[in-house]
Amino acid sequence: MALETERKTEAIFISSPAQKQKDRILLLLRLVAFFATASATIVMALNKQTNTLVVATIGNNPIKASLTAKFQHTPAFVFFVVANSMASFHNLLILVVEIVGHKIDYKGLRLAIIAILDMLIVVLAAAGDGAAVFMAELGKNGNSHARWNKICDKFQTFCDHGSGALIASFVGLILLLIINIISIAKLFNPKSYNTI
């Protein structure tokens, strides 16, 4: 009985070289996902374009008004920036924990905690992406039924930067999903780990 309780509180990770290789690949995937989400955040946060348009003409003088397109004008893009920044922060944290704190554990639940956190972040990042993609589609095509004009023909750079950020965010999301499913699969095969 004492031996069993001892084993319950000790977590010994015995990893073969093949397992170490798989761990390194997972780490590499997470690094790429971190860069993808971080770049998506930064590109969208710096997305701004000012355009001067001729609004009216009085006599021979055209009246120009300068309009700015910023990401803060749309709540969907604000949510996109916030969600991607949280996802990149989570990736960074897990990377640091996996590289530096290799032996840190909590009652043998390390894998489970990482898997659950990953799940929540995948769901959050997917929500941010969904909102931003449809808002960008609305800006690009407009909506004739609601009499909403498209804005991408006047603000081309804004739209281009936005689509770049969206693509980076989708790459990060797919990688995060793959990492999460691999982590869940690891939970089902505790043969490679001697926990408890």
Added chain:
Amino acid sequence: MAKTKRLCTLLCRLMALGATVSAAIVMATSHEKANFYSVSFEAKYSHTPAFKYFMIANAIVSVYGVLVLFLPSESLLWRLVVALDVVFTMLLTSSISAALAIAQVGKHGNSYAGWLPICGQVPNYCGHVKGALAAGFIGVILYLLLILYSIHSVLDPLLLRKN
């Protein structure tokens, strides 16, 4: 213990199924025609890609929910169900988020882009869509609880297993 767990999972999945089915159906039946200064407005869910995506995503998740209910209790496929749950929750959250973003523009407009709100002209359509979004949101919350519960119910016997 196993029977309580089975009952709990079944109940949760049944409620989530109800939520997603009602979200899909309510969104699909939203339709209104209005006349505004001799300009006729017709509002339908299929005019907006975000609402179409919302309806299709909820329909897909409902079909998945029905299929999972028929899974026998001790089958090995429950492990696949845990992973598939995550994927479908992700689909659901992205669909509700997209629909909410477009519905927010429809309700408040966007003064910077020159987009006027349309809820003043078609209030019944707006109320209908609000109901669908509320049902979808309940479905998302239930699915989030489900993925946490699946991990818990699959994990416990594994953690306590002896070498």
